Amino acid sequence: MPRAKADANKPRGRMTAYAFFVQTCREEHKKKHPDENVVFSEFSKKCAERWKTMSDKEKKRFQEMAERDKVRFDDEMRHYEPADKGAGRGRKRKQVKDPNAPKRSLSAFFWFCNDERGNVKAAHPEYTVGDIAKDLGKQWGEVDESTKSKYEAMAEKDKARYERENNAYKKKLKGEAEEEEDEDDDDDDE
Structure with a gap:
């Protein structure tokens, strides 16, 4: 279940080269094994090992994707205006208790x-x-x-x-x- 966003209009965060790599690996895995459920911790470890052994030349593709996404994010953030702080569903502020108020009774x-x-x-x-x-x-x-x-x-x-x-x-x-x-x-x- 996705987390509730404080501001639905806020641009999606930018992705790193590694995040693009993991996303690509996941898509490849889904194509090869469409019915298989992926255990994320194991999948993540395999991706990390693969990323460590990749050459800079192989990583370059993902770094370019990250650079394009950074440009997208920066552009969207330039045009983004935050919503009112009072709007949305945030946490309720805890009421400040008066230190002079009497202590509650004990059961x-x-x-x-x-x-x-x-x-x-x-x-x-x-x-x-x-x-x-x-x-x-x-x-x-x-x-x-x-x-x-x-x-x-x-x-x-x-x-x-x-x-x-x-x-x-x-x-x-x-x-x-x-x-x-x-x-x-x-x-x-x-």
Whole structure:
């Protein structure tokens, strides 16, 4: 499946002499063996070996093709105007998090992990971060209800803390925004 292009009007990149050589080899191979599926890694190795053993005289044909393609590319780039940066399907920018915003609340599972992670590390020092997470997940699935309820209570308490802090934070932001509007209004009166 082809990759999505950021700009459909942008000229196709220029090809090297080696790229033309590989393309020619592939076409020759398809003519000789039309029904055969090509394993690219093996085919690529054979092409590379063949390219290394070729003389400069044999490579000249492909170097001329590359020179013509360079002229084509340079000409197309001279007449190319990039599309608007906002157009197309690019990556969404990650929102910048306010460092003053309150930290999110932790789930019961994360409270459990905070308590048990040290024990798992001590018991299995060879474990990777992923292995530790798998072990903690397995333990959480097997933990008794009384232990789970303890961590769920911690999660509820932390959720209440987050909601309090978040409401206060939003009020503070709203107050600052209103102050800025008042200052703008004062400037208009003068």
